[in-house]
Amino acid sequence: MNRALTFLQSRAARLALAGAAIFAGATPAFAADETTRVLASRLGEVLPDLQLSDGITSATVGSAYRLLEDFNVVKLPVFVLLIFFVIFFFVLNRRVRKGGEVELRRLPGINAIEEAIGRATEMGRPVLFIPGINDIDDIQTLAGINILAHVAYIAAEYDTPVIVATRRSVVLTICEEVVKAASLAAGRPENYIPNNMRYLSDEQFAFTAGVNGIMLRERPASCIYQGCFYSESLILAETGFVSGAIQVAGTANVSQLPFFVAACDYTLIGEEFYAASAYLSKEPPVLASVKAADWLKLVIMPVMLIGVVAITISASLPAGSEWSLHLEEFVRLLKEIL
Amino acid sequence: MKTRVPIFITAFVGIFMILKFFVVTPWVSAVADELVQWGVITLAFAIILGVLNLAKINLKAVVERKTDWPYKAILLFGMVFMMSVGGFQWHLDMRAEEALSALTALEASGAAPAAVAAAVAASGEAQARAATNIFNFAFTRIYTPLSATMYSLLAFYVASAAFRAFRAKNLHATLLLVAAVLVMIGRVPVGGLLQVDLSDGTIWRPLVWIQDWLMTWPNAAGQRAIQMGAAIGMIATGLRVIFGIERPYLKG
Amino acid sequence: MINQEPTSRMQKFLTMFVALDRRWIFSAVAILTVIFMMLDFNLPIQPSPQAEGMYKTINSVQPGDVVHFSIDYGPSSAAELWPQHLCILRDLMRRGARVVCSSLWADGPPTIEKGFNIVVAELAEEGIKRERGVDYVNLGFKAGDRVAIASLGASFKRTFPTDYSGRPTASLPIMQGWDNYNDVKLLITIGVGDPGAVEYVQQAQSRYRVTMVAGVTAVISPQLYPYYQSGNLQGFLGGLAGAAEYEKMANTPGRATKGMNVQSAIHVLIVLLVLLGNLAQFSLRMMARR
Incomplete structure (x- = not known):
């Protein structure tokens, strides 16, 4: 009996009880109000005034149950x-x-980004980067901007200009900061050219037409699309192909992947796209x-x-x-x- | 300090939004909704930054007569034109609303029928002016056809991209080619023309069946795998940003 | 081998075909589209299981049932989605359902108005009277994407205090006796992307277990198969082909059925081009080996 009481007072038992309580209270299968109430009250009945440890009694566990009512059980x-x-x-x-x-498998698309910038350097033409068409509240846009930081850094090292076209004003502001910071970090602050940071239009197809114009008139040697794209993906990628650019795309939008795969040289698919910045930065926490x-x-x-x-x-x-x-x-x- | 404060704000707001996802406590939801509203308002005001950027770059190119300056002039004209007609539309909408309020007030106060009739006519005229003006014309006759034209370019680009991309270069490319051809034919009525009469009297359409099988099983399996992988990648990226592990915009 | 200097006339032709200028392809697509739009014939349409599921679900609606019909597309994708929108709305209103339309896209509400005006006029010709605010309502546009959908789960009237024409929703006869997804018989979305069908599944269907079907563009439709298999969606329509299948089942051949001639012709053209391109490349490889 003493051993049993010692066990009940042990840390492991408290954790097990708490775990059972959370499971019973929070799992949809047991979450019917009736069941939860019965379980909660039974704990008090079976183990009245049980001292689980200093100051923690079965009644406290009952209160913990009530706290669980605030938890969204479905999640x-x-x-x-x-x-x-x-x-x-x-x-x-x-x-x-x-x-x-930390071993990570090789992704050809990552090497392709560096090759694409190298090619632009050889040809003396700019790199065009598009961080998707969604606003900054989309995680894909953030992932795209993380990749832009590395693209801008490598491009600055190679002394190659980067044109960034955005559909959202806030994204433009952040991209400006990112390219400026990357150029500075690479020791070439002059590689940040304010006129190359362009907001085109909030309207989807007006933006697409604007980017197509940049591709056909300014002839970037490489086009890098990293972010959230919709129906404009194929229009951009086909125009990029016609302009003769090397194209590397990356998106987690499954519906647009076939178009990028068909029209671009390399495509980062889903999680590869999210992991790209880790591959490029090689920083321990990111890896x-x-x-x-x-x-x-x-x-x-x-x-x-x-x-x-x-x-x-x-x-x-x-x-x-x-x-x-x-x-x-x-x-x-x-x-x-x- | 310049770096720590933004990281702290990002982490605080990020963790709070995660908390909101998991709990149903009303005050958490209320604060989170308020934060979302702040975000929406900030994003809306940021449009000014975009307009300034657009005006600065293109105006300079037009003034200095740089290459392709006429395109930039058209862009600026379009922007100013739509902003002006939008402003005019807003003015008309306000007038229509005022006329309607005046009419309602008159009716409520029991005014003379002649005065009410005049107010009805004025309100009707204001509503009609608000409904038929240059903004609606620009939206339905310029913007809509231009958008539809850009979208319909896809039909042409799909044809040229498919012709170029679907080449049997290796085993994977050949599989992609075969699947694409079967789905393209099986998805349209012409695929149903190939029919086999089975012994039990039913008709089997092999191309339609194969197309449906490809879409229902291999496609759905692939979709699920990519979506799950992307969801996990999304969690990892989100946490990296929230905890300030990845913050390229703060490196300057 | 394509880069090698072509020697024979055949080789020259094949080399040219393999790298065919895309303007020839564009011209062929344009010419075939025009020709097949003018021809008057209908190919036999075979409804898919997904379209059948959609049709059955919509036709299980009883008079007076509340149906939330979300129109999440703008004018740019109307060519693909308008036929779906029209034939579904026609079915719902003919069956006497209470049709509650809203949009998560800013340019959606005018399309909703257009749909109501056409269908109400059609039904009036048949002698069926449907009244705004009683049998149908256009709640207009709501910003906020996922947040807006989640908010509908709590209250339609609070999410949309007024309808598209500015009348308070709380006083409309159609809005009486229900306020959230617990009382909605069927949720239908016709959408082009995000926010659209996937967001409605995640925020409304899976939370409130409301019966749901969707109509999407052909590009988005592969994304819906997992949700159809898992039972989140009772059916869905993919692009113009989906609309044609629905028209076939509803026995109301319209724009989508007609469009299938053009779509079939273009698909056949693309398949032929792909096969011929591969044949030309293969022949060139063989010639180079010799």
Whole structure:
């Protein structure tokens, strides 16, 4: 009995209880008000005035339940994944800082960005960069601007001008700062040319027509499209092809990927686009975040695999059989939790 | 200080927005909504920066008669023209609204029928003027056809890009080529012309079936994989920005 | 081998064809489009399972059911989406549903007005009377993309205090007895991109479990297959072909059915060009080996 009480007062038991409480209270499968109430009250009934540790009683756990009412239960899986990601990031960042290596697979599109700037230098023509057509509140625009920082840095080292065309005013302002900072960091502040930072129009196709005009009149040797694009993607990429430019695109907009793949020399697809700045900067914390994303996938994949196997076996068993029903129930529960 | 304050603001707002995503507490939502509103207002005012940039670069090119200056002159003319007619439209809308308010007030005060009839006529005229003016003309007769023309260029560009890109250079390119041809034919009615009468009396359209199979299974699987990968990449990029790990705009 | 100096006349022709000037392709597309627009015939249309799902869902609507019909496109993509918009609206209004239209795109509301005006006039000719504010309403445009959709989940009346013509929504007969997605029978979006179908699935359908179908451009449609398989969408229409399939099922052949002739011709042209391009490249490679 004493041992049992000691166990209940231990840190591990408190954590387990808290975990169970969170799961029971926050998981949609158990989140019906009735169930939560019963579970919460039972904790008090079964373990009245239990001293879990100094000042923490079963009643306190009950109050913790009420706090959980503020939590959006539908988003629990996302929250758990976010916590996993943060833990992975800190572990990997520490490892990288201590001199550990982070291995990332080679992406031809990343090398292509450097080649594209090199080619513009050889030809004595500018590089055209477009950070997508969405505003700064789109994460793809931020990812595009991160890539622009590296493009502007390499271009400044090579003494090659960069033209940036934007559809949004705020994006223009940030791009100006980024190119200015990158040119300064490369030791060539004169490579930042204010007239090359251009806002064209908030209107989608007016912007597209403006960029096409730049391509055909100023003949940039390389066109780099990194950000969020919609129907203008093919119009831009085809015009870039006609102007004879090397083209490297990157977007997470799945619907536009086929057009970029068909018309550009290289395309960074989805997560490759988000990871591009890490590849280019090679800074330890940034590399660690890319690796943490890979580890996160290792957490997600087994869950997916379990679901796929369960539903496949369930479908191949005779309909209505005991095991088929069990598996169906399991898959339903899995879906509910996720 | 110059770097730390912006990083602190980014981190604070970012973490708060993440918190808003996970909790349903009313005050958190209220503060987060307020922050979003601030963002929207800031973005709206930033249009002035864009207009100034556009005017500065193009006006200079026109004045100095640089290469292609006529294009830049047309651009400036277009901008000033649309801003003017937009302002005029706003003026007309205000007049129409005032006339309507006056009419409502007259009706409520029980004024003489003649006065109400005059107010009805004035309001009707103001509404009609607001509805048919040069702004609407510019929108429907200039902007709409120009937008539609740019969009429809896609039909031509898809043809030329497909002709150039779909070449059987290696195994992957050949797979892409075969899938593209099958989907292109199977997706339109002409693909349904190839029919096979099955023994049970039903008709099987092989091209339509293959197209549907390709879109439903390999396409959906690929879409899911790319979307999931992109979502994780998005989380990583978002956190890098929020925690100030990646801040290219603050390096200057 | 393409860069090698072509020796025979055949080789010269094949080299030229492999690098065919795109203006020839553009001309062929333009000529075929004009010719097939003028020809008067209809190819047999086979509805896809996704279009069938859409048709069945829309036709399960009963008189008086509230349907939120979000029009999320502007004039630029009307060529592809207007036929979908029109045939769905016609079906909904003929069935006597309460059609509540809104838009997340600033240039959407005029398109909503145009749709209502046409369908109401058509139905009036058939002797069916539909009244603004009672049977249908145009709530206008709401900025904020995802936030606006989430806000509809809480309250339509608070999100849209007035309709497009400025009347308070709270006093409209069509808005009585319901206020959020819990009471909406069906959610339909016709959209060209972001915000559109995917955002509605994430913010409205998955949260409130409202029955949903969507109409999108052909480019966006591959993105919707995962949502259709997972049951978030009961069906969807992809581009002009989707609209033609719907017209076929509704037995109201219109602009989309006619457009299928042109689309078929252009698809066949592209396939022929691709195949001939590959054949020419292959022949050149063989000639170079010899």
